[in-house]
Amino acid sequence: MLPGRPLFWQIQPIWLFYSLAFIAVCIFAAGLIYRIRLWKTGTGGFPRINSRHLIRLFSEALLGKKIWSGDFAAGFMHFLIFWGFAGLFVGTVLLSVHEYIITFLSGTIYLVYSATLEIAGAMLVLSLGWAVVRRYVQRVSRLENRGSDAAVLIWIGGAAVSGFWVEAVRLTALQPQWQGWSFIAAAMPLAGMGSHTATVWYPVFWWVHALLSLGLIAFIPYSKLVHMMTAPAAIYLSDRTAGIIPVDERIPDGEVHTVADFVGFDACTRCGRCAEVCPATRAGEPFSPREYLLWAQQRAYENAGGNAILRRGILATGTADALFNLHRIWHCTTCNACIEVCPVSLRPPDAIRQRRSAVVEAGVEMPEMLAQSLKNVFKYDNPWEATKKKRAKWSKDLDLTDLSKNKKRTGKTETTDAKATGDICYFVGCTTALDTRAQGLARSFAFLLNRAGVAFGTLGKKEPCCGDIARRGGEDGLFEMKREDALDVFNKYAITDVVTSSPHCYHTLKHDYPLYPAGPACVDSSNLRIRHYTEFIWELMEKGRLVFDGSGPVTITYHDPCYLGRHHRLFDLPRNILAAVPGVTLVEMEHHREDSLCCGGGGDRMWQEELDGEMKMSALRIEEARETGARLLITACPLCLIMLEDARKAAGLEKDLEVLDLNEFLVRRISD
């Protein structure tokens, strides 16, 4: 007799099973359809399929690339759950195909099939056990423990273990020669059950397993298990959840979400990885990206209406406002640390920026100091309340080319002012130009450019604010105004090649400006070449125009600015520059590169009153720098420089640790 197994051995009536299966599928479909109908109230639609989306879907959803980020143990556990579950699901489908479409599960194929299902089941049961240990024994702090989490574990575990039990009873009853291929079920002790008893009891156990499995199917759309479907969708749509609703789709009433936002809300597994890495949460501030997303989900679903019973089934109990205080959206530094670790590619800071925009539009209060800084941007063209004259003061004694001096300048060849010959526009930025500590960055960079013989200039007191603070603060009207002003200035002085001091200006010019189409009121930003100074310095070093010497060994540590590292993946460049300086030994802080800790200055936190927290983010960072034993802490951003310098002083580390901008360090090491 060939190895194989009958599908409904000892089971009667079969119509009852199919009826129950039909009901389960209907309940499943109702929940899914309800969710999809809510998603469709969002704007933006689904993007067209392209190879980039599909590659991301394959690598991040199927291979689970992102589940390993930030927590290897959790990643491995989810990997086992996913593939265990998928293996059993495919096994069940194959059994139906064998029964109703094409007979193929017999002989060797059946034996391999049996062994594979044993392995898949074991992966699932072991990983569920591991999940229970993490949640209820280890009590991993980032995990929330709701009743529904326990229900999910118990239900899946029950279905998986009962599956093994049913198989064990069947093997005991039939005693097939090939039972060793079902090695786990065959080894299960059945409390001395004999063949006859097993035959009698088999249908009972089979129905228990069937009911648990069908119930699980019905339960999926009403539990966090829905992420089995929404996570791949969210990963597929992840560049549409960027908080950047295309301009023609924006309706600034605060309750508009894209389809991708809704999918993202449903994909959130509440795993808390985002909260674990969030610098605001780490600093003990009453804020976490997970709580924000849950709040936004509740709000969106409450407002989208629909069937109240289904809605209650889907949502956690409690109203949105009980979950989160809206005023906490100002805690986010937009550092993107949460995006790095979110296993389903959600982007809380983009959603928060969008919410800030809605809040501003609705006239809800924002932090007082930030409101004043934005007024300053409107009135003085910088957040520092400084007159235009002061903007160029930092370079008074440097005799730099002022690219704005030649008003007729319309191209590189049409110059009437001998001084207006710069090819490169050094975009100093408000903070670098006006803050006395950050001015050291600008003076050092200008020195290096002169030493390398670069033809460059600045816009002097005509340099505009790029609008970063308005963009981060959700003041979209002001941002659009600043963008138009800046592009007009670039256009007026024929500037196409820009090098910035600040990663924030860099991001705004390079990433945010192109989000808005060129219109009659505004020139096109696509003609601009934008570089951060680290990119430019590296180019000069590669060409041999900047050479550094080793005036003694020095141990340094490097702080990755969020808007250079995580936002633009410029992790290696600053390190390459430092490594090329003789005598430098680079030691890394505990958190570095993608995992770096934010200094606390981004996302407009620089322009706000100190928010409640047990510790300042910059203090946490300085402590990490101190622990490396390095004498120098180097960074490449004026905001980081100011924040870290203040934290160093507050920590009383003036004698032990020096905070420098990369340019300042390079000036010390330049060859004569």
Ligand code: SF4
């Ligand atoms: S947003 Fe992502 S990282 Fe945060 S709880 Fe949800 S799934 Fe986890």
Ligand code: SF4
């Ligand atoms: S961007 Fe940074 S500060 Fe904002 S929620 Fe994410 S981790 Fe927290």
